Amino acid sequence: MITPEPTIFESLESEVRGYCRSWPALFATAKGSWLHDEDGKDYLDFFAGAGALNYGHNNDVLKKPLLEYIANDGVTHGLDMSTPAKRELLETLRDTVFKPRGLDYKVQFPGPTGANAVEAALKLARKVTGRETIVSFTNAFHGMTLGALSVTGNSMKRAGAGVPLVHAAHMPYDGYFDGTTTDFQWMEKVLDDTSSGFDRPAAVIVETVQGEGGVNVARVEWLRQLAEVCKAREILLIVDDVQMGCGRTGPFFSFEIADIKPDIVTLSKSISGYGMPMALVLLKPELDVWSPGEHNGTFRGNNPAFITATAALRHYWSDDELQKSTLIKGQKIERALSEVAGHFTGVSVRGRGLVQGIAFDDPSQASKVCQAAFEHRMLLETSGSTDEVVKLLPPLTITEQELDQGLHILTNAVDSVCGGIGVVA
Amino acid sequence: MITPEPTIFESLESEVRGYCRSWPALFATAKGSWLHDEDGKDYLDFFAGAGALNYGHNNDVLKKPLLEYIANDGVTHGLDMSTPAKRELLETLRDTVFKPRGLDYKVQFPGPTGANAVEAALKLARKVTGRETIVSFTNAFHGMTLGALSVTGNSMKRAGAGVPLVHAAHMPYDGYFDGTTTDFQWMEKVLDDTSSGFDRPAAVIVETVQGEGGVNVARVEWLRQLAEVCKAREILLIVDDVQMGCGRTGPFFSFEIADIKPDIVTLSKSISGYGMPMALVLLKPELDVWSPGEHNGTFRGNNPAFITATAALRHYWSDDELQKSTLIKGQKIERALSEVAGHFTGVSVRGRGLVQGIAFDDPSQASKVCQAAFEHRMLLETSGSTDEVVKLLPPLTITEQELDQGLHILTNAVDSVCGGIGVVA
Amino acid sequence: MITPEPTIFESLESEVRGYCRSWPALFATAKGSWLHDEDGKDYLDFFAGAGALNYGHNNDVLKKPLLEYIANDGVTHGLDMSTPAKRELLETLRDTVFKPRGLDYKVQFPGPTGANAVEAALKLARKVTGRETIVSFTNAFHGMTLGALSVTGNSMKRAGAGVPLVHAAHMPYDGYFDGTTTDFQWMEKVLDDTSSGFDRPAAVIVETVQGEGGVNVARVEWLRQLAEVCKAREILLIVDDVQMGCGRTGPFFSFEIADIKPDIVTLSKSISGYGMPMALVLLKPELDVWSPGEHNGTFRGNNPAFITATAALRHYWSDDELQKSTLIKGQKIERALSEVAGHFTGVSVRGRGLVQGIAFDDPSQASKVCQAAFEHRMLLETSGSTDEVVKLLPPLTITEQELDQGLHILTNAVDSVCGGIGVVA
């Protein structure tokens, strides 16, 4: 039934490869919510490039200007030289994203990955404040380079560093104690206690929803209070919106719901819209103390990605249609999942917008559900510290019908996995 | 004369931007060795995307399959899923690059930047050996993320980290003492002296020619001895071929000239061939101790870049034509530069293949030369710890005529800058 | 009234000097609970060398064998050579301290200070486990050398390091949240959550009562649970008994009350009994993986201190008289302090045995009380993160009369400081 893994990957590619083990197919083409393998089989994608494909695979809205740009020999590799493609992106960011939201960020092109953006953000926070420690949260994920890894929680990934990861202080994320403690009790106490052993931090870095960490959703009031905790102590607030930004939770920025204005924002994944490597750091103007070239990188001027990014912003963010539909689709998923979860004990649902998760008290059920879904040609991944959560990250552009189809496969998978052992009645 | 910098970059882009300050033009399109600005002016590119454009801008050999791939909705964003595009790249690497050179590396896709490759290489070296220190060299440049920055020399860039950069030991690069000391005298002594204070390193990371460091060229015998120094002490040898690989110095790998086989090789910049973000780590099979997913990254499967990479390898590396022409062109540059340098005191020439440099005892002359060249619409950059070296990185595909034209502009620029003050006779 | 500070201290001694500023007298001789200045004035000592003088100043029980030893030219400086003085100390430790308590510790002489003992303990814990992180607690104090400082809480002292203090994780001490959270809720959660960002620690280091931290008393059940938390996770438990050991809280070891057996114990301060520099590390036999000389130090064989240590153990610890009287005296202090505290709001009492504290909601009152006491020739110090606690550390050998006298001065001082502002009725 399953396509055997082609030999060249087994023989020549490093053992570090991961997703190709969960999804043993040879994916040749892709469109919208679908991947197609070499044998012509179709797979419904509820992973969307780990959040890098909010507008689906090879979206024609973006593909057309991309092909034109390449065909016309627009600058491809531009370092940080000025180009019309970059100019248009900056103008579009300003007019479509910043102005309507009352934001006046400056824009840094830190290199093409989320980790580049996080590394640059941490550098800047340290430079501005003259302090070293960064506060991050339990179950956080911010990247795999040494600086980003220091503020990441996962012990397996941390161990990969091969050196101690320091200059970070990890605090409890919202809900870490299931509401049994007051919000920020620990964090405020150690920040204000000069003998707590916690050195005054440069910044706090936070995801509003922790995707890799298990679809942990921070409440609006928690985010708002976090912003206040930071502001009162002159600690910079960095929102890592690499996965949750670009509309994943509904609004363009995931933090809009809390009506806060972070000092620094990192964007990547879906910012180019087409799955092309690109990242941004947004920073308050008063923080722009960089010296020219103090942070750089060969691929920070991936101009084809600027073209698709501009097209995506113009098409999807000139009005609030996408935001609305994301929220409606999210509610639909939540309803469907809650219903199936209600049939079993030890199964619960959480999420915001189009990032949703089903958590299993028995972590092994989560991977069984993903495996069952794959057998029905649907791509789903687990997340969370024990891989206990099935994470749904469908394209925001998914159709009603595709969504229904996916939910059908998924709820059946949950039923089949939990059916024999957890039925309530 | 110079195009004024467009307002949006000044007002909205971070102060960290660099090249756009040296080259105040708005570059719209590009082809081969040329960039063209919005006003229709042409610029001869002797920088080639800091070495990311060895095959020139928007090379039609690569552009054609790229457009086809995109048009046909080939998978764009593939994480580390198996795709035909990746399969072909792996096969081509094996058949075109590894087999003819007797290499049996395994291939890791560490994320799309050179820094991703360096971070992954350092992690792996530390995991394999259980040691922490990495030996790097004076004036080395390996990237801007925290791990890569630790092994980088430049103090301005290092200071940007905002935290102490540790777990690295810096050794003198070839020629650091102008031949007044025995090669590896310091390094061998401290490695073998158990009371030197130097902890046993996991690996040595080296560039065979230091591009950013000032076009410092390691001699063949120095590289060979370095490999022996490492082997004798069970220290891994990492060649960072991000800038010098893919034919920049003549052969595909810059280390081939020394007939050594590094334990780990990092590739990026020109490996995609088209300026698209992509990077590889090559590792000896016995070092492939990665756990699945122990290092990952959203953009490690930039499939369009696999397409262009495959096309570039097939077209340019199935025979030794490119290698030969690179060496011939390099000699031509060397002759021309040596001649003009001979007219002045305090000016010298160095390089290998198509990375060449003119070093000035008075560092201010180097930037003046670049500025003068830009006024004649030629792009050149300085490098070296005091920016004392004009670095030439033309596309390997540059024509004879373009090369002559560039050398004409450059030698005139040197003449005009040095003329009034350093003429010998 | 106050003796003016002699010029030579002001002119020649570093600004780092501290106690001589609080107590501007020139102390010439000392006996029991008293210090005497050059002008013949007597000062009642409720600080006892910060806990180094549990048996009082120049105790004749110890002084006699000390004088004899020196007069007879016993080895003074013995490195770690075997001497009869060391033999007797080891035998006395075994027979008087270990055997009656069912302990089988091995004994390390790590150098003469508490910080030496802590540094050695941390080294050993890291060596045994192969891990790096040490868990310590909010408001902990373990010493001023770099390793000990890393596990210390005080931000002023930490900042003195001049380098980031790493490899430590700080956890809430008992009572940190005034009982509003479950014991070890945070600690157990982050230790067991593989994505918390907390690396698996080598050891936990704890004071059973935090002296410098503000006379914070860990409950017996908290200590017991801490031991279980560690044991269940194969984390070593280090009790730093430098200040609270040697009978300060009643029993010889402060942890006896909880019926736990730490893996490693550090002792210093009163272990020599006479205020002479000496320290010990006690370690479970299975942890004794030291290589010869792997930790050393010039003054680890301070044999005169071994003589007084032996005499102190024999005289004071062959029966339970001292322990009993310490507890009785402690209760007397507690009663007296509680009574005076009851007269005011914002004043509270805490302690165990002969370490007792009066905490003031208004921290300035604590130093005013100490100053008022000094004006009546009584030595007292503040502690706590905001110096909000008056700490009582009288010699364990203090007489009833001296204790009454001290309590009289102290309660009057509290009355005079709090009287005008905090009287209840």
Add this chain to the structure above:
Amino acid sequence: MITPEPTIFESLESEVRGYCRSWPALFATAKGSWLHDEDGKDYLDFFAGAGALNYGHNNDVLKKPLLEYIANDGVTHGLDMSTPAKRELLETLRDTVFKPRGLDYKVQFPGPTGANAVEAALKLARKVTGRETIVSFTNAFHGMTLGALSVTGNSMKRAGAGVPLVHAAHMPYDGYFDGTTTDFQWMEKVLDDTSSGFDRPAAVIVETVQGEGGVNVARVEWLRQLAEVCKAREILLIVDDVQMGCGRTGPFFSFEIADIKPDIVTLSKSISGYGMPMALVLLKPELDVWSPGEHNGTFRGNNPAFITATAALRHYWSDDELQKSTLIKGQKIERALSEVAGHFTGVSVRGRGLVQGIAFDDPSQASKVCQAAFEHRMLLETSGSTDEVVKLLPPLTITEQELDQGLHILTNAVDSVCGGIGVVA
């Protein structure tokens, strides 16, 4: 023949013990240059407490005031309170040591060990400069606490830390390349090269003769140039005179010979004169930026040691008799050792004043010589990175006869060890 090691040490003392393994005797009393074991056997001490007993064991000049002080109940444990004993020490330091040498140091009492002094010196250098790196030298030894260990060379001792030792840069000590390179070639180059990867250091810490490192003697011109290298770059110069100070090399400070004035000096070992734990940091007045209590320690006021220190300074340093005799005795040793070394190949001699060493190309010979000497009841230790040097550290007060006796035993030991294998003719 050899006293069997008493059981209690084997059974109860940690495996970390070292010297008692080399010298398996039970040393009961000591006087001058002699140790006496319980069986009445006498041992000639050419180790002198690792340099802590420059005035011999239990010197009556110091013993008398010590006994009086203790008998009269002088303050024993004084923290950093002002006492007449400290006042006299400060006055004596000023009048006997500082004034005649034109020095105006301020004096810090950092705790009783050399490592305390080194840790305080490093803290201060970092605080004053705001930099983190400390330059130390190959084969340096500065102590076993974490900060001191970072600047120590020995790999076995470094590994004991259990965490990476960072913030230190190790440079070649004088003679490291046997004169084949220019002095400070490496150090000056990397300090001045902004791309060397070496961060600007706070301070350089140096021993003028490396005792533990193998009796490596820095030439006067090297020390002088080192001082200039530091001064020109605003890097603080710390001379660690813990072992070489207090007259070991002839003058009171070992650096006097080079006519340099270090910014910071650490003293310990023989500063108390009697083997009692005590240490000092001397610092230029403009560096005295300590806050009160920023560095502290329980045993920094070991007043009996102040008494013996004062007596030693007054008796031995009011004139230049001791300095003269030290140099004469040193020359005598050098002559005798050179003669015996001349009989063999692979044996050489080095030293300054009364620290002298015999180095063996075959390291095993050094320990054999020490063992042979011990069989003739003479205490000698090896040093150097491979324990290849027999180190002579006799008391400065050794008599002519004792010196002759020691040299007789030693030269015989060398003869017997080297005789069969290395005789020249």
